[in-house]
Amino acid sequence: MTLTIRPEEKSDFEKVGELTREAFWNLYRPGCDEHYLAHTMRDHPDFLGDLAHVAVLDGVIVGSILYMKSHVQNERDEQIETATFGPLCVDPRLQRQGIGTQLIEHTKRLVIGKGYPAIIILGDPHNYCKHGFKNGKDFNISSTDGRFPLGLLVLELKKGVFEDHRWRFKECAAYELDPEKVEAYDRRFPGKEKEHRYSQELFGMMIRAYLD
Numbered sequence: 001m002t003l004t005i006r007p008e009e010k011s012d013f014e015k016v017g018e019l020t021r022e023a024f025w026n027l028y029r030p031g032c033d034e035h036y037l038a039h040t041m042r043d044h045p046d047f048l049g050d051l052a053h054v055a056v057l058d059g060v061i062v063g064s065i066l067y068m069k070s071h072v073q074n075e076r077d078e079q080i081e082t083a084t085f086g087p088l089c090v091d092p093r094l095q096r097q098g099i100g101t102q103l104i105e106h107t108k109r110l111v112i113g114k115g116y117p118a119i120i121i122l123g124d125p126h127n128y129c130k131h132g133f134k135n136g137k138d139f140n141i142s143s144t145d146g147r148f149p150l151g152l153l154v155l156e157l158k159k160g161v162f163e164d165h166r167w168r169f170k171e172c173a174a175y176e177l178d179p180e181k182v183e184a185y186d187r188r189f190p191g192k193e194k195e196h197r198y199s200q201e202l203f204g205m206m207i208r209a210y211l212d
């Protein structure tokens, strides 16, 4: 079994879409929209194409990570450009075997090489604390409303870069999806049952949870 992490190519797009749909289906909501997100973000001006990578196991794509530019802005309206990943996914049959870790670690080195001082994501802390992510509150980075969502996670790559200021993070508009377009895009894929799962309740609690 040989696992390779390599840059995503155009010929991978279809397979990455299928994989993303499989990995996210019914996880955070009945059905999912992350495969449509992957499809649309590649055309967005903030897409960081050179950071898009796939994990390939014995010639088969089993993992994917996609990045966008993002930024934080402080109380003086000064901005710092940051990198944001997502969707990140691994074939459900191969999760918890280190593939996601390899995708993060490999691309993290590239993000450092590009000079970004931090990776900032909205995600489940369970998946990311292991990789050194901390809550935005630890760096005084809030969402645009000034609150500190549990899932606003920051991996500081240049020590002290956020010191002495209050910052607000706004996810790239590419992450805001039109549900009708998601549905229309999903019809290109084989039919799949939408179901209610307890993981959706957990997710619903997480996105309503804030740090004091």
Ligand SMILES: CC(C)(COP(=O)(O)OP(=O)(O)OC[C@H]1O[C@@H](n2cnc3c(N)ncnc32)[C@H](O)[C@@H]1OP(=O)(O)O)[C@@H](O)C(=O)NCCC(=O)NCCS
Residues within 6 Å of the ligand: 023, 024, 027, 088, 089, 090, 091, 094, 095, 096, 097, 098, 099, 100, 101, 102, 122, 123, 124, 126, 127, 128, 130
């Ligand atoms: C999240 C995901 C990309 C991680 O990839 P992976 O290959 O499974 O990850 P790894 O095996 O490298 O590491 C998994 C680690 O995540 C953490 N983790 C993941 N799920 C967890 C959970 N439910 N509870 C606690 N820790 C969890 C653990 O630290 C775990 O490490 P361990 O197995 O050594 O304890 C993959 O599970 C996935 O595709 N999930 C579905 C899609 C998704 O949720 N993507 C992320 C959106 S926030």
